[in-house]
Amino acid sequence: MADKNYYDILGVSKDASPDDIKSAYRKLAKKYHPDINKEPGAADKFKEVNEAYECLSDPTKKSNYDNYGSASGPQGFSGGFGGGAGGFGGFGDFSDFGDIFSNIFGGFGGATRTQGARGEDLQTQITLSFEEAVFGCTKDINITRVESCASCKGTGAKNGTEYTQCSECHGTGQVRYTETSMFGRVIRQGPCKKCNGTGKDIKEKCTDCGGNGYKRVSSTISVNIPAGIDDGQVLTMRGKGNCGKRGGEDGDLHIIVKVKEHKVLVRDGFDLSLKVYVPFYTLLLGGEIEIPLPKGTTTLKIPELTQSGTLFKLKGKGIKYLNRETYGNLLVTVVAESPKTLSKNDKKMVEALRDSIKSDNFSRYKDYLKDMKNL
Ligand SMILES: [Zn+2]
Ligand SMILES: [Zn+2]
Known part of the structure; x- marks a missing residue:
């Protein structure tokens, strides 16, 4: 299940420098942006270009893609990596996209933004013996991640009930406003300032999380290491990073694998x-x-x-x-x-x-x- 040929999509060679990749991406992103290009197929092309760039601009994903034909690294790890979020897989979301795009267009691009904020990715490292890497193993790792507060079910309000709908955004957490950009006047949507994008007017704060609905929790998770893993490879557990906010997707956990050397081999x-x-x-x-x-x-x-x-x-x-x-x-x-x-x-x-x-x-x-x- 190899991903598409990202180099072809961006029209760059395999040994293109990060700058070449960036500049090819900028040209194509501008060309196919749905707010500029209304031709049929432009939106799909735009998505494809972003997918290619998301992979090739990230050293880890690029190296995985070059080595395994997929940004998510060696395929078929799903064995031990259930985790509810679908195990290992390629990235299918473009949640980082808003950030990439705002770097280029100065914040323009509201149409493609999702409402919630994706949780941050987390990174950790494990060290394996030579044998563990060769034959595979199960390892417990401790991570501290941001989770939705259990006491208030992520609402931030005492008992999860002490709040009313925000009057400014009517509970959506989002407000629309007009902005002038290089492409003319555009209607943008952004988080409501009154409720900080939560859509809630909290009467009494949850004492457990101080009202923000999230807290840092340490836990031990079991990781199945596939046989044949090598030093420097990265295992990604989808959805095991910090939890998303306001309905956003959970971040991923990236595990950097270190492998000890064999005595003679x-x-x-x-x-x-x-x-x-x-x-x-x-x-x-x-x-x-x-x-x-x-x-x-x-x-x-x-x-x-x-x-x-x-x-x-x-x-x-x-x-x-x-x-x-x-x-x-x-x-x-x-x-x-x-x-x-x-x-x-x-x-x-x-x-x-x-x-x-x-x-x-x-x-x-x-x-x-x-x-x-x-x-
Ligand atoms: Zn509001
Ligand atoms: Zn709480």
Whole structure:
């Protein structure tokens, strides 16, 4: 379920700079803005352009999109991320849009504003061991988020009942007014100043939340970490950020994942690599070495006359891909190690070996000597 091609929508290349992306977006947003462009399809195009920009202007979403084809990162995380708000998913809302647009048009753009305010996104970090990241796990995290006050059901009034409708906005929380903008006179809608957009005239404040209807609450939530997650990736739990105000949508919780390194294995995406120093005679005579896997170990057979620096690819012994039954590889490089000391007898035998092996047997060294002569 890949998102659309956002680069095509904005007409920029994949390596476009943030400034290029911004300027392409501005041009298109102006061109298709529903208040300017009344042609059929312009509004859809406008929405699409904003969707593309929302993704490509956000480093996290852009990186997710570049890597996974979706702004929300690796797909199919919904397993443990229910949370009532639909689990993981792309962003389908344009609640930030008002802000983006007001930066460009100086506050113009009332038509597309939603009435409520979206809750702020929250960010936290978790650290996983190498194994937890490779095999997946469940982690409890503590977060403090703004929630609707339970005592007054978010009304801010004592017992949730001690209020009347605001006389200014008749309970809608919104008032209309005219404003002059670069496009002429426009009718704008904004929060009612009298009731602060709540639509309520509070007679007696809720003592629990001081009358604003919201309070900060600490809680522990359980997060299912999918197998294959890597350092630096971000898990987004929709609707687990601060709660929205005046009916606005809840914000998201972004969890930045840190993964500790393995003692010997080096992770590169879903592949693992390892460099093993073995006694020089193992490469000459052949032998077996024990190799660590993400879980357990395996035996690598080294054939005789193996060159130092040879890379052995253990297919499918790497890390499981996110949401796929595919595994990366384990790449083992074997390097000859010389002994630290030689006894008199050892030395005699190595010298005998040297005299016994014909120099023709070392083709690469021979080529080198030839090249040196012809410098
Ligand atoms: Zn009002
Ligand atoms: Zn309250």
